[in-house]
Amino acid sequence: MAVYLVRRLMQALLVVLAMSMIVFVGVYAIGDPVEILISPDADQLERERAIRALGLDLPLWQQYLVFLTNALQGDLGRSFVFNEPALKLILQRMPATLELAFGAMFLSILIGLPLGLYAGLRPNSPASKTIMAGSILGFSLPTFWVGLMLIMVFAVQLGWLPSTGRGETCSVLGFIGLQPCNAGLQWSWLTGDGLAHMVMPAVNLALFKISLVIRLTRAGVRETMLMDYVKFARAKGLSASRVTFVHVFKNILIPVVTVVGLELGSTIAFSVVTESVFAWPGMGKLIIDSINVLDRPVIVAYLMIIVLMFITINLVVDLTYSLLDPRVRLESKGT
Amino acid sequence: MSQAVMDGAAPAAPRKDKVETPFRRFVSEFAESKIALGGLIVFTIIALVAIFAPWLAPQNPYDLAQLDIMDGRMEPGTVGGAGFTYWLGTDDQGRDMLSGIMYGLRISLSVGAGSALIACMVGATLGLLAAYAGGRTDTVIMRLVDLQLSFPSILVALMILAFLGKGVMNVVIALVIVEWAYYARTVRGTALVERRREYIEAAQCLALPTHRILFRHLLPNCLPPLIVVATMQVARAIALEATLSFLGLGVPITEPSLGLLIANGYEYMLSGKYWISFYPGIALLVTIVSINLVGDQLRDVLNPRLKK
Numbered sequence: 001m002a003v004y005l006v007r008r009l010m011q012a013l014l015v016v017l018a019m020s021m022i023v024f025v026g027v028y029a030i031g032d033p034v035e036i037l038i039s040p041d042a043d044q045l046e047r048e049r050a051i052r053a054l055g056l057d058l059p060l061w062q063q064y065l066v067f068l069t070n071a072l073q074g075d076l077g078r079s080f081v082f083n084e085p086a087l088k089l090i091l092q093r094m095p096a097t098l099e100l101a102f103g104a105m106f107l108s109i110l111i112g113l114p115l116g117l118y119a120g121l122r123p124n125s126p127a128s129k130t131i132m133a134g135s136i137l138g139f140s141l142p143t144f145w146v147g148l149m150l151i152m153v154f155a156v157q158l159g160w161l162p163s164t165g166r167g168e169t170c171s172v173l174g175f176i177g178l179q180p181c182n183a184g185l186q187w188s189w190l191t192g193d194g195l196a197h198m199v200m201p202a203v204n205l206a207l208f209k210i211s212l213v214i215r216l217t218r219a220g221v222r223e224t225m226l227m228d229y230v231k232f233a234r235a236k237g238l239s240a241s242r243v244t245f246v247h248v249f250k251n252i253l254i255p256v257v258t259v260v261g262l263e264l265g266s267t268i269a270f271s272v273v274t275e276s277v278f279a280w281p282g283m284g285k286l287i288i289d290s291i292n293v294l295d296r297p298v299i300v301a302y303l304m305i306i307v308l309m310f311i312t313i314n315l316v317v318d319l320t321y322s323l324l325d326p327r328v329r330l331e332s333k334g335t
Numbered sequence: 336m337s338q339a340v341m342d343g344a345a346p347a348a349p350r351k352d353k354v355e356t357p358f359r360r361f362v363s364e365f366a367e368s369k370i371a372l373g374g375l376i377v378f379t380i381i382a383l384v385a386i387f388a389p390w391l392a393p394q395n396p397y398d399l400a401q402l403d404i405m406d407g408r409m410e411p412g413t414v415g416g417a418g419f420t421y422w423l424g425t426d427d428q429g430r431d432m433l434s435g436i437m438y439g440l441r442i443s444l445s446v447g448a449g450s451a452l453i454a455c456m457v458g459a460t461l462g463l464l465a466a467y468a469g470g471r472t473d474t475v476i477m478r479l480v481d482l483q484l485s486f487p488s489i490l491v492a493l494m495i496l497a498f499l500g501k502g503v504m505n506v507v508i509a510l511v512i513v514e515w516a517y518y519a520r521t522v523r524g525t526a527l528v529e530r531r532r533e534y535i536e537a538a539q540c541l542a543l544p545t546h547r548i549l550f551r552h553l554l555p556n557c558l559p560p561l562i563v564v565a566t567m568q569v570a571r572a573i574a575l576e577a578t579l580s581f582l583g584l585g586v587p588i589t590e591p592s593l594g595l596l597i598a599n600g601y602e603y604m605l606s607g608k609y610w611i612s613f614y615p616g617i618a619l620l621v622t623i624v625s626i627n628l629v630g631d632q633l634r635d636v637l638n639p640r641l642k643k
Contacts (some may be wrong), residue, residue, distance in 0.1 A: 013541065144577075145620070148612050151604060151605070163605060271491070272582070291493075291497045291584060303497070310486055314485050
């Protein structure tokens with residue numbers, strides 16, 4: 001196990017390194033940073049001095065090494081637009097994205113599980129067919145367009161919910177008592193106003209996951225219903241609700257929750273779209289704005305953080321699987 | 336004499352119809368699902384509209400001389416200053432939305448289909464190579480596939496467009512890089528089984544060149560799953576292109592795809608002018624759903640495991 005762990009860790013590190021190289025070369029080598037960083041009025045001597053000061057006269061691999069050393073010390077450069085450390089900017093916006101993603105995951109289980117359970121128990125009823133047709137629609141509908149339609153109906157026509165922004169936030173896990181409220185991490189879901197702002201973006205982001213959970217649950221229920229232990233439970237004369245909720249539900253819950261957990265990463269990635277639609281001030285909105293104004297340090301910092309996040313998630317998943325399923329470990333030993 | 340020939344030919348013709356060729360069987364199996372057939376018809380109409388847009392559209396939305404800024408933001412069904420009816424309203428430039436959607440479909444479909452085609456060629460070639468060569472080649476290619484599939488498609492596309500910038504070509508490149516891995520994985524899976532068959536052995540005994548074995552012998556037998564994946568990927572590519580264009584990273588404003596049309600309507604949405612975003616979205620939705628319906632049925636028909 002220890003050998004597998006070390007090997008898997010080495011692989012992950014290698015991938016991080018490779019991705020950092022791709023991101024660095026992609027963002028810094030394509031296009032000339034000199035044009036952006038140095039005023040066009042500067043004369044030749046000033047330009048050369050600036051180039052040397054910024055380390056741009058070094059060969060690319062040395063520039064990369066400098067970048068890597070700084071990155072390891074938590075310095076990913078300063079944003080051209082905000083004139084603040086890029087890393088700090090992104091970390092400030094992270095709570096907004098995280099609460100949106102977790103809200104969406106929560107909704108997808110809350111809505112998807114009961115609907116999937118129903119569709120699995122009564123596969124031929126008209127309601128189940130409607131649910132399944134709805135889940136196909138959930139896969140096909142372009143997220144951003146659904147977001148716009150939600151705004152149109154619930155914010156513009158009906159006026160029930162606020163259309164954009166995050167609303168009132170409240171600070172928790174920060175330094176309550178030591179500093180003013182806006183110094184800590186900002187959360188929307190703790191205030192009524194913030195919650196009202198969160199409903200539409202969360203539903204929008206959850207739509208795809210709801211469809212996924214419905215399909216998974218339905219397939220799981222239909223498979224489990226044929227199992228001998230369910231037949232036996234029925235033969236014992238247990239009530240239908242006990243069979244459903246204790247014998248069937250418990251057994252499908254584990255795979256469904258596992259998959260939903262795995263989807264966390266992609267939910268965070270897809271929040272880029274939802275955040276842009278609802279002007280939700282999270283990491284996703286920041287990266288789109290930064291790409292549009294070519295704020296390179298922020299682009300690099302965002303990409304590095306999200307790559308790191310994904311590799312960590314994948315690593316944790318692989319390690320969990322190898323703990324649960326000895327075949328994975330044995331296979332890696334064989335090669 | 337000629338009478339006799341015709342007499343002889345007449346009863347032969349209907350009998351010939353009953354001969355079951357693989358293609359006929361495929362068509363009749365596909366037509367079993369009325370929904371899928373409907374999807375195919377709808378998609379054909381959409382594709383025809385996109386191809387013949389210059390002749391069908393009431394207005395050329397790119398020709399500024401035909402646009403009248405006074406007709407801007409008109410509701411669906413209003414008659415414009417020039418005397419013709421804007422059935423789906425106009426955008427802020429006074430552009431007829433119906434024409435805009437027809438031309439937008441052209442761009443959305445060609446970017447979607449074009450990128451899927453290129454990705455299919457790249458992915459299928461690498462997948463075949465991985466399966467046929469095995470060993471280190473296989474490991475390297477499949478590691479790359481695994482690595483790429485572990486990141487969500489939107490993130491990969493975002494990263495590439497952040498490097499390359501906007502533009503139709505750049506979107507196609509991004510979509511190809513996002514998609515090739517799906518094709519490679521599919522083709523490799525099928526090809527691994529097929530390469531152990533006798534006909535490949537026979538081809539090897541004849542000392543045929545490798546590229547001939549790969550593309551003339553192995554590839555045709557890996558086609559069914561590839562067709563299914565390709566259909567689904569066209570829908571995904573169209574949706575992803577629309578999303579990227581909506582985010583302002585996709586096609587430039589001079590060549591508006593459906594996604595960009597929707598994005599243009601975003602700011603007018605809050606003042607209740609819904610049609611600028613609404614109708615292009617419906618067009619996008621119908622396109623994606625119809626392709627998915629066709630793909631779903633293709634998967635059922637072409638999947639040998641589901642055959643009785």
